[in-house]
Amino acid sequence: MDKKDIIKKYKRDNLTINWQAGKCIHSAVCVKELPGVYDPKSRPWIKPENASVEELKDQIDKCPSGALSYDLEDAVKGDPASQTEVELMENGPLLVKGSIQIKSPDGSVVNKEKLTAFCRCGGSNNKPYCDGQHKKIGFQG
Numbered sequence: 001m002d003k004k005d006i007i008k009k010y011k012r013d014n015l016t017i018n019w020q021a022g023k024c025i026h027s028a029v030c031v032k033e034l035p036g037v038y039d040p041k042s043r044p045w046i047k048p049e050n051a052s053v054e055e056l057k058d059q060i061d062k063c064p065s066g067a068l069s070y071d072l073e074d075a076v077k078g079d080p081a082s083q084t085e086v087e088l089m090e091n092g093p094l095l096v097k098g099s100i101q102i103k104s105p106d107g108s109v110v111n112k113e114k115l116t117a118f119c120r121c122g123g124s125n126n127k128p129y130c131d132g133q134h135k136k137i138g139f140q141g
Helices: 029-033 053-060 133-137
Strands: 008-012 015-019 068-072 085-088 094-097 100-103 109-112 115-118
16 A cells, blocks of 8 residues: 555544545644644644544644545435535635545546645646645745
């Protein structure tokens, strides 16, 4: 298994936080919003017991790369199409929130849940996804 595909899980009540380091673009949204939960210098670096389930969900929903996601036990899923939202981050990626299906020119299909960050700057080494290169190249848009 490729290191970027490894998912670590952290549990708080009926919420399971999924952390996929290979997706992270190091925007630090998590650390800035919940510094008591996310401490990159600590091991484990995620301490979900330091916030409520609602605070954790709200913060995870703001993760621009989708490196952080969550699962809820006994959650009822609605119609994914009615829950999809697209947002342009200033000088950053195109964020698609919700369930989507991505079809590549070679015919392969990838299903994404929660949040996906698509490159707008053209500099990503992981196209079509954002890998944070917009910061390094000074993308404005």
